[in-house]
Amino acid sequence: MLSQHQQTPLKKVLLTVGLFLLSATWVFAQNGDVRTINIYGTNQMKYTVTQQSSKLETGKQAKGNMEGDQWILHAIHAKAGEKLKIVLHNNTNLPASAMSHNWVLLKKGTSPKKFANSSSGSKDNGYINPDMENKVLHKTDMVSGGNTDSVTFTVPEKKGKYDYLCTFPGHYLSGMKGQLIVE
Numbered sequence: 001m002l003s004q005h006q007q008t009p010l011k012k013v014l015l016t017v018g019l020f021l022l023s024a025t026w027v028f029a030q031n032g033d034v035r036t037i038n039i040y041g042t043n044q045m046k047y048t049v050t051q052q053s054s055k056l057e058t059g060k061q062a063k064g065n066m067e068g069d070q071w072i073l074h075a076i077h078a079k080a081g082e083k084l085k086i087v088l089h090n091n092t093n094l095p096a097s098a099m100s101h102n103w104v105l106l107k108k109g110t111s112p113k114k115f116a117n118s119s120s121g122s123k124d125n126g127y128i129n130p131d132m133e134n135k136v137l138h139k140t141d142m143v144s145g146g147n148t149d150s151v152t153f154t155v156p157e158k159k160g161k162y163d164y165l166c167t168f169p170g171h172y173l174s175g176m177k178g179q180l181i182v183e
């Protein structure tokens with residue numbers, strides 16, 4: 001058993017450590033509210049990421065238009081009500097008319113193929129069919145080479161799979177698509 005003069009410093013240390021952890025948790029909660037996911041649109045018309053994570057479903061190592069490792073992104077896992085920030089990058093040297101990308105998250109149950117097909121003629125509306133705009137939950141703007149755009153949103157409360165895609169003509173069919181999986 002500890003004597004009185006040994007207990008006091010131990011208690012102080014524990015209290016100090018406890019307060020530190022409490023404040024660290026608080027700071028994390030304040031700054032860590034929003035999970036940022038950097039996504040790259042490539043000339044091969046794929047969404048890629050430069051970091052792998054248990055919350056991202058990635059596939060093959062991808063060819064990108066930049067240095068370093070990239071993996072094709074297939075799905076993003078998220079918790080209902082979580083805040084996500086999607087940052088879409090386009091590092092292409094090709095002109096905007098040839099290689100732009102967006103990231104469009106659709107309402108649950110919306111066919112991404114139908115959305116892509118019906119949007120290919122809507123250039124003046126960022127390749128979003130105005131008649132189907134009510135099927136969009138969240139989206140970035142169309143991003144040309146050297147630019148980025150981001151969208152921050154709260155993940156839907158309803159669990160399940162939500163499709164996202166790039167609506168630039170031909171990109172969905174080339175595999176520029178994925179799913180937000182809400183758990």
Ligand SMILES: [Cu+2]
Pocket residue numbers: 041045100101102166167168171176
């Ligand atoms: Cu694209």
